[in-house]
Amino acid sequence: MSVPVLLLEAAGPESEALARTAAASGHPVHAVTDATTRASYSGELRQLLAGCLVTDFTRPGQAVADITGYGRRIGVKALLTVNEYLTEVAARSCAALGLPGNDPERAAAARNKALMATAFEAGHVTMPRTKAVADLRELRGLHEAGVVGFPCFVKPADGAGSAGVTVVAGPEELEPAWHAARAARVMYGMPRDERVLVQEHVQGREFSVESVTQHDVTTHLCITRKHTTGGIHRVELGHALPARLPAAAERALLEQAGRAIAAVGVRNGAAHTELVLGPDGRCTVLEPAKAAAAAASRADPARWTGSGYASGRSRRSTKDRSRTCPGSGCGCAVHCRTTGLRKPDRQARRP
Numbered sequence: 001m002s003v004p005v006l007l008l009e010a011a012g013p014e015s016e017a018l019a020r021t022a023a024a025s026g027h028p029v030h031a032v033t034d035a036t037t038r039a040s041y042s043g044e045l046r047q048l049l050a051g052c053l054v055t056d057f058t059r060p061g062q063a064v065a066d067i068t069g070y071g072r073r074i075g076v077k078a079l080l081t082v083n084e085y086l087t088e089v090a091a092r093s094c095a096a097l098g099l100p101g102n103d104p105e106r107a108a109a110a111r112n113k114a115l116m117a118t119a120f121e122a123g124h125v126t127m128p129r130t131k132a133v134a135d136l137r138e139l140r141g142l143h144e145a146g147v148v149g150f151p152c153f154v155k156p157a158d159g160a161g162s163a164g165v166t167v168v169a170g171p172e173e174l175e176p177a178w179h180a181a182r183a184a185r186v187m188y189g190m191p192r193d194e195r196v197l198v199q200e201h202v203q204g205r206e207f208s209v210e211s212v213t214q215h216d217v218t219t220h221l222c223i224t225r226k227h228t229t230g231g232i233h234r235v236e237l238g239h240a241l242p243a244r245l246p247a248a249a250e251r252a253l254l255e256q257a258g259r260a261i262a263a264v265g266v267r268n269g270a271a272h273t274e275l276v277l278g279p280d281g282r283c284t285v286l287e288p289a290k291a292a293a294a295a296a297s298r299a300d301p302a303r304w305t306g307s308g309y310a311s312g313r314s315r316r317s318t319k320d321r322s323r324t325c326p327g328s329g330c331g332c333a334v335h336c337r338t339t340g341l342r343k344p345d346r347q348a349r350r351p
Contacts, residue, residue: 002026004074006067008081008090009033010045010052015082019048022078030074032067034188057188060089067093080269084111084160085187091265100215103265110264113197114157116287123263126256126284128200132157136178142198143171151201156181157193162235167201202286204278207243209257211271218261218271220254226274252283260288 005022009015010031019029028050033041035054046052051074055066071079071093079099081090088108094101102110109115114132121127131147133139142148154177155165164184166177181196206226212219225243229235245253257273266288273288 002028003077004050005029006071006074006076006079006093007031008067008079008086008093009037009083010049011037011040012082016045016048018080018082019045023048027078028074030070030076032063032070037188057086057089057190060092060190063089064092064096068096071097071099082270083187085190087111100268102267102269106263106265110266110288111160112158112193113155113199113287114193114195116264117197119263119265120260120285123259125259125263126282128153128202128284128286130197130199132195132197134195136175139174139178139196139198143174148174148198149200153197153199153201154178154181155197155199156184157195157197158186159184160187202276202278202284204276204282204284207253207275207277209253209271209273209275211257211261211273212269213261213266213271214268216267218258218266220257223250223253249277249281249283252281253277256283256285257288260285264288 005027007015007019007022007029008031010019010029010033019031022029029048030051030053031041031049032053032055034057038052038054041052053066053070055063057063067079067089070076076097076099079090079094079097079101081087087102087110088104091102091104091107093099095104106119109119113130117127117130117132119125131142133142139148148171150171151167151169153165154168154174156163159165159181164181166173166180168174168177178196182194186192206228208224208226210221210224212221222241223243223245224239224241226236227238227240229237253275256275257271260273261271271288274286276284276286278284
């Protein structure tokens with residue numbers, strides 16, 4: 001059955017993959033964007049779309065009203081986004097339209113790290129010690145009181161990716177890190193949280209868990225081992241997946257990922273949860289990114305699960321209750337390496 005799909009932002013490789021998948025399944029795809037981004041859409045993308053709503057994301061309340069009105073006019077049956085900045089707008093729009101979505105009252109906690117820390121504490125999620133500060137004087141006061149240990153992370157409260165994030169090795173680096181965090185800008189010129197976070201640096205191996213939640217039931221697709229550089233501005237050098245771990249370590253990672261996903265109100269959608277596994281086996285959640293973009297950047301899960309990410313998101317949004325991860329009965333090891341600004345090279349081995 002063909003159902004109209006509303007995609008909050010169609011620009012970008014992950015968004016375009018979702019749009020192509022939905023359109024190939026016979027669903028008319030409509031996009032929501034702002035005027036500046038709309039002007040950058042390629043001719044191919046414009047032809048793929050059945051319609052486009054241009055709104056102003058700097059006024060989130062009005063954007064939700066515009067999306068709700070447009071959605072009702074086209075009889076929308078599915079609404080989703082892979083843009084991390086638009087997850088709260090998506091959740092509130094889904095609630096207004098009566099569509100499957102995430103908890104609108106907790107949606108901001110999935111990307112605002114200050115709100116996330118509060119949600120994690122309430123949800124009994126193991127997380128690094130985190131302090132939110134409003135100004136540089138407050139940051140200096142924490143250091144003088146012995147609250148700030150080194151190394152630590154200094155990051156914007158509502159940043160995305162690694163924008164504005166610094167690993168601080170000593171007190172002389174706190175002020176430059178503060179300014180770097182405050183200089184980070186949010187997409188679309190949206191209102192921002194001016195606070196800066198000081199977060200404990202947790203020692204251990206870094207992992208991520210890629211998951212899809214449908215009707216409050218979470219399916220974990222895979223665990224990825226992450227390899228990063230050192231230094232104050234860290235870069236991911238490569239990924240190895242699926243990660244080969246003892247059963248106890250795997251259970252710990254999946255349990256904490258599930259708690260984190262529930263804590264920030266993910267009911268329907270994709271999540272990429274970043275974690276650290278300490279030498280003592282303690283698992284700490286850094287953050288769950290509630291967007292397909294982060295999770296889809298890993299090698300396509302279809303190679304070892306039999307289910308592509310875009311098709312899984314498309315089925316989730318259109319209320320298709322078929323299994324997200326049917327499994328193909330075969331194994332696959334994927335190693336991704338990044339060099340400079342080149343895209344990751346992927347090597348796959350099948351037994």
